[in-house]
Structure formats: C-alpha cells, structure tokens
Amino acid sequence: MRAFQKVAEKIRLDIENGVWRIGDTLSSERQMAQQYQVSRSTIRRAWEELETMGYIKWDAFSPPQVINVPQWPTAIARSSLTQWNQAQTKPVSSFLSDLMSAATSQARFNFEIGMPDASLLPIFELESVIRELFTQRTREVFSYSPTAGIDRVREAIAEEFLGRRNLHLSPDHLLITSGSLQALDLLSSLWIRPGDIVITESPTFAGALQIFRAHGAQIIGIDVGTEGVNPAQMKDALSRHDTRLIYLQPYYQNPTSVSMSEATRQALLDLAISYHVPIIEDDAYGFLAPGHSLPLRAYKGAEEHVIYINTFSKILAPGLRVGLIAGPPDLIYQLTQIKQLGDLHTGTVSQLLVEGWLRSGNIDQYIQAVRKVYAERIQTAKQLLPQLGFPIWGNPHNGFYVFAELPRSLSALAFHQYAAKRDVLFAPGLAFGTDDQFRHWIRLCVSTANPMAIHTGLARLSRLVKAYTDTPGSFGL
Secondary structure, eight states: OOHHHHHHHHHHHHHHSSSSSTTOBOOOEEEEEEETOOHHHHHHHHHHHHHTTTTTEEETTTEEEOOOOOOOOOTSOOOOOOHHHOOOOOOSSHHHHHHHHHHTOOSSSSSSOOOOGGSSSSHHHHHHHHHHHHHHHHHHHTTTTTTOHHHHHHHHIIIIIIITTTTOGGGEEEEEEEEHHHHHHHHHHHHTTOOEEEEESSOOOHHHHHHHHHHEEEEEEEEEEEEEEEEHHHHHHHEEEEEEEEEESSSSTTOOOOOOOHHHHHHHHHHHHHHHHHHHEEEEGGSSSTOOOOOGGGGGTGGGGGEEEEESTTTOOOOOOEEEEEHHHHHHHHHHHHHHTTTTSSSSHHHHHHHHHHHHHHHHHHHHHHHHHHHHHHHHHHHHHHHHHHOBBBBSSSSSSEEOOTTTTTTTTHHHHHHTTTEEEEEEEESSSSSSSTTEEEEETTSSSHHHHHHHHHHHHHHHHHHHHTTTSSSSO
C-alpha cells in the first residue's frame, strides 16, 4: 500500500470511529503532513482518495469537510481510486462486439441478438415525444446534463418505472447509466479487485462475465435449475469462499429465461444477509413478470444487501442506451464520481425520450401487450425444439431466450460459422458459462421472430445440424 493510501485509510478509520464527525473540518494540509510525517502532496492525494470514496468534500482553498460515513455495503472493503485504475485486467473476448455485428445482419433467421421486437414499439408515443423535444425544448435537448441523470428523468423512472416493479425509491437513490453494461462496469470498478471471488448463476449473462473477468475477478458458477439457483449450492460456495459479491437475474434470466421461485429468492437473500455479501440484482426482464411479482430489492431487509440494476434496452429500445443503478445515496455518489470520468453523463436526448415515454400514460397497455407476445413465442420454441431433437434448459414461461443443447460431440462455436453462412444465427453457449461446460449449447433469441418464423427457422437449424454432423471433420473444438 502506498503512502497516500495508508494516510487515507487512517483518516477513514478515524471518520468511521467518530474521531471526525459529519460536518467537521479536517486539519490543514500542513498539520496533517506533520502528523503523518509525509509530504503535503501525499496528504492531497489522500484527500482525493477519500473524496472518491464519498467521505469528504474539498477544494483548493479550504481543508476538507466530512460529509458522510458510508454504510453501503457493510461487507465491501472501501474502494481505492488508484486500485481500480491500476487493476490488472484479462484480455476481453470478442463476443459482445460479434453480437453487435449480428444486430445489423441480413440473415433470414437471426436468433443471435437479444433485443425487443421493433414492430411492437410504441411508435406513436415515441414520435410524439420526439416532436415535442425538437420543437419546444431544443436548448435542453442539445445541452449537457448532470452526471447522475436529469432530475425529472430520475423522478419519472422512480415513479413510473420502478413503482411498477413495487420499488418505492426517491430520485437520489438512482444513477442513470448508459445501459446495464455500464452499470455493471461501474460497480465492478468500485468493488472488484484482481483475485476477488464473484458468484454468478451458471449459465448467466455473457456481458456480466466479461466485465467481471476484465476486472480480474475469479468467477464461481452455481447451476440454474427449474426454480433458479440452488440455495444449497450457494450456501456451500459462500461457506468455502471469501466472496466479494453475488450477481443474480431473478426473472427470465439470460440465457435460459428461467425465473427463480419466491422461496428461492428469499433463501438467497437470507444467505447474502447471513454471510454479509452484497447482491447485484439485474432486473432487465422483470417487466415480463406478473404485476404482483417482487424483485429482490423490494424484500424486507434487502435495502442493505441488494443493489438493483435495470435497463430500457429490453422493454423499449437498445439504441437508447439508458439504464440505471438503484442504491443508497452514498453509494450512488461514489458511482457518480467514477461515471463522470468515463462518459460524463448518459445522452440527454435518450434520457428525455425515456422520460417522455414514461409519462405518456400508455405504459401498462404496452407492457401487457408485449408480455403476451413474448410468452407466445417462448412457448412456441419450447414446444418445438425438443421435437426437433434439441433439449432445452429449464421450463421458461416467458422471456427472450431458450438455451438449447446440440449433440454433445458438436462444437457450437464451429457450427456457428457454418450456420451463419446459411442464413441462421444463434449465440454459442460457451460465452455464458464460467468454464467450457456449455460448448455444445446455444442461445436462441426468439423475441424478434413471430411463431411462423420460429417454426421455419428452427426447422432449418435442425437440417443444418444434420448436414453438419454428416460432414467429415466437423466434430469437436
């Protein structure tokens, strides 16, 4: 630990132990340099560190003032600006960039990219919002906005979006992000150090795995069953490993569309509380759940142990790049300081477009309509795939995806190249696992295909598998 970090750690402990209280002014730069027998520049760097962690505020003209004693999360060691800047990262897979290329592919049967059906979008409401923005509010549209998000946009998200998920939070509990990937990256920057243990579902969201690995985390996967993660396996993992955090998708998870039962959700929260490990809850597909369904963050006791993230990429449009983090204000403050070093703020136009849609008064009608459509498509694929010889993971009732098994001798990655040249796209399963156990699995996104296209496309996939396995030298990696 470097000199300024040691000083920052000592001051932090003094603040937490009540030597310095909220509102107190710290000793001057000169006095602290004498006290700790370091240079004044070392003291300034220590103050910068403490400011990043949310303990103090200061400027060049006066000593720092204690503004907070962060309590979130109790199990997380305090962040270090230098540590996350210097963290050694692993090479990043090309999976996400390959996935983005699939978004513009002209393949006839594109089951690769996970996105909502553009034909279902509330075009009339969005056009109306855009018209107002570009005729009456042009100055605001083309201006900078606060790093944490435009105040009234945060209010709209809290009231019209999170309220429908039975979460009742004030705007100061929210940070607007550029999608859920940025939310995960910000949290990882704050919390994860090289070698830290992160527990996830297995399989799970490939983007989350890439981000955790890029920050140097060691990932432990817990199998997803028909009711979600097995609590007994989770308890065993927590008892054997000093775990930094848990990442979960309780509703219609990516890539299996399996949802956790209420009993499973409660059991996992109880474990997190017992072992003092925070949960990142990714609720990207929660809008598909029945109205009475509760996210983990809404459970009793969760406010101190669950950080909630969401995105408008699945409910509305991925091109908007608007997501959110919901957590205690002191945590939001720390994350905001990190975000401002990256993209300064989420796009103003996108924020205002989301706000306008949320205030349009037609959200419930839209959500009910897409729930029905996506459920029908999942059921179509779920019934058809086993008939074609492809077992599927779990028993999903809604969602965007089915996770299907190819013949075990087949490499999904190699077959992907073959199928792509023949107008069928899917996501190879390897990217969704913590090891190579899903090398013969594939994720099929059926949210953008109507039932007829699903029938035709999956039948074509079946024929391609047969043709490929009949080709000499096509097996394995």
